[in-house]
Amino acid sequence: MNDTWRITAQGAVAQGTAPRDWHSGFDAVLEQWRQGAPSATTSGSTGLPRQHNFTPASVRASAESTATHFGLQSTAGSTVHAWSALPPSGTGGRMMVWRALVLGWELTVSPSSASPTAPPADAVDGRYHFAVATPMQAAHLLESGQLQRFHTLLLGGAPVSAALEQRLIQAAELAEVTIYHGFGMTETLTHIATRALGESAYRALPGIQMATNADGALVVHAPERGVDHLVTRDAIDLLPKTEGTDTPAFTWLGRLDDVINSGGLNLHPAVIEAEIGPRISPLLHGRRWYVAGRKDSRLGHSVALILEGPQDFGLEEAVMNAVSEMGRSRPRSLEFMARFEETDTGKVRRK
Numbered sequence: 001m002n003d004t005w006r007i008t009a010q011g012a013v014a015q016g017t018a019p020r021d022w023h024s025g026f027d028a029v030l031e032q033w034r035q036g037a038p039s040a041t042t043s044g045s046t047g048l049p050r051q052h053n054f055t056p057a058s059v060r061a062s063a064e065s066t067a068t069h070f071g072l073q074s075t076a077g078s079t080v081h082a083w084s085a086l087p088p089s090g091t092g093g094r095m096m097v098w099r100a101l102v103l104g105w106e107l108t109v110s111p112s113s114a115s116p117t118a119p120p121a122d123a124v125d126g127r128y129h130f131a132v133a134t135p136m137q138a139a140h141l142l143e144s145g146q147l148q149r150f151h152t153l154l155l156g157g158a159p160v161s162a163a164l165e166q167r168l169i170q171a172a173e174l175a176e177v178t179i180y181h182g183f184g185m186t187e188t189l190t191h192i193a194t195r196a197l198g199e200s201a202y203r204a205l206p207g208i209q210m211a212t213n214a215d216g217a218l219v220v221h222a223p224e225r226g227v228d229h230l231v232t233r234d235a236i237d238l239l240p241k242t243e244g245t246d247t248p249a250f251t252w253l254g255r256l257d258d259v260i261n262s263g264g265l266n267l268h269p270a271v272i273e274a275e276i277g278p279r280i281s282p283l284l285h286g287r288r289w290y291v292a293g294r295k296d297s298r299l300g301h302s303v304a305l306i307l308e309g310p311q312d313f314g315l316e317e318a319v320m321n322a323v324s325e326m327g328r329s330r331p332r333s334l335e336f337m338a339r340f341e342e343t344d345t346g347k348v349r350r351k
Contacts, residue, residue, distance in 0.1 A: 004119065005109040007100045009079045022111055025088035029097045033059075038098060040091040042186045049343075052186055054226065061224035062095065062189035063102040065205045069194070070152055072130050073103070080105045081123045083131040083150070085116035091186045092132055092156055105130075115140040118149045127151050135160045138179070142168060147175035156182040156191060158347055159270065162277030169198050183252065185232070189225055193250070201239060201249045210248040212238050217256055233257055235268060258350065260293035260301050265328060269293075269350075272303060272329050279322045280305075283315065288340060292350055294333060305331040306351075308340050 005026045006014045013030065032038050039053045067073050067080075074080045082105045086093035093112070100107035108128070110116045114136050120126040131150045133141060134157040141147055147168075160168075160181050172179045182191030183202045193202035204210060209221040213231060218238075220230040235253040242249075254270035261267075269291040276291065288308040296302035305319065316334050323330050341349040 003111060007097065007105075007107040009074065009104050009106045011101050011104075020111070026093075026097060026109060029088050029094050030101075032094075033098055033101055038094070040094050040186050040189075041089070050186075054189060058224070058226040059095075059098050059189060060102050061207065061222075063099040065207050065224075066099060066191070067103050069205045070130060072105075072152075074105065079123075080129045081121040081127075082107045083110070083118050083121065083128040084108075084133075085110040085112055085118070085137060086132060086134070086157075087112040090157070091190050095190045096132060113137075115144070117144075118146050120149065130154070132156065134158055135164055138168060139164055142171050147171055147177050150175075150177045153177055153179045154182050154191070154194065155179065156184070159273070160197070161281065162274055163281035165197050172197070187230055188220060188222060188227055192220060192222065193248075200251050202252060204248040208248065210236075210238060210250065212236060215256060216253075218250070235259070258292070260291075260303055262293070262296070262301050262303065262328065263299040267293075267303060267329050269303075272331075275326065275329065276305070276323055276331070279326075280319050283318050283322060288348070290348065290350055291331065296332070302332040303329060304333045304335055306335050306337055308337055310338065311336040 003020060005023045008014050036056055037053065038056065038059050039051055041049050041051045072080050080103065082096065082100060084093060084096040084107070086096065088094060096107060096109070099105060106122065108119065108121070110118060116137055118128070118131070118141070121128045123129070126149065128150050130152050132154045135155055138153065138155050147153070168179055179197045180194040181197060183193045184191035191205065192208045193204045195202045207222055207224045211219045213219055216235045218232045218234045218236045220227055220232065233256045235256050236250040237253060239249045239251065252270065254268035258269045259266050260269065272291050284307070290306050292304050292306055293301040294304040320334060343349060
């Protein structure tokens with residue numbers, strides 16, 4: 001396990017006998033905590049990157065909320081083993097370090113990569129109790145037969161495509177791993193809600209209250225994390241509370257900035273993508289894609305489908321035929337983009 005960076009349950013760094021250049025980023029995150037000045041920078045996927053400074057108390061509240069939500073408290077003689085291959089530049093990668101320090105977890109960090117390798121955990125069964133990954137990393141973990149190395153795997157950083165979600169659901173049952181998708185942002189110190197794959201509703205973590213404003217945007221109140229009336233740009237459908245629980249739940253419709261007003265109808269790209277995915281995924285053989293609005297002389301704006309990779313007229317015809325019966329939300333055009341532009345944390349910049 002030399003090509004890893006590790007924190008023991010006692011909070012000591014144990015990175016083996018061969019430190020790597022990439023370890024320095026995590027050493028800096030550790031030093032931030034020791035100095036009592038944790039901070040993180042937004043990804044820049046929806047604007048210019050911005051740095052946020054946090055108090056140790058807010059980081060601790062976030063960590064403890066995660067532990068409670070997933071039932072991951074360490075006890076005498078029982079240590080929680082965690083794994084990550086997220087970079088130290090993002091909030092997700094940083095919070096894994098800070099969670100380990102706050103909660104007394106043993107954390108193993110592998111090099112950040114689209115195709116990471118998770119070494120066996122030091123736990124009796126060789127499985128990590130908790131792990132985090134991006135959807136792209138999860139696809140590799142599935143394909144390389146590594147899902148059975150985890151008990152709980154939390155995905156974040158990007159939406160999960162419908163095709164990948166179905167593959168993960170099927171593989172997770174065989175591997176006996178539970179997979180969730182998280183919802184959160186830098187300002188809230190990562191996830192504030194999660195949903196199990198196969199479910200549409202996100203359920204809030206302890207200490208999180210939610211509301212919507214007149215625009216239908218999510219408003220977050222999490223005082224223990226230092227968040228007071230944070231108005232997001234996320235459009236949600238807040239669900240009625242289940243009898244006997246005060247836990248907020250919602251379905252995510254997409255970003256308000258991405259809404260396409262087509263002929264007076266507001267269309268959410270995330271909702272359209274969920275409908276399109278099963279229709280076109282078999283045709284794309286792994287190509288990435290997304291939906292965006294384009295100016296239209298008749299409708300004001302119309303739905304466009306953006307595919308990554310070289311132009312292919314045969315593929316274009318097949319894809320447009322596959323979505324031809326979708327109604328008013330169907331894509332009216334298809335564009336090819338040689339390579340999607342990404343943020344430092346791997347999120348696609350939609351254009």
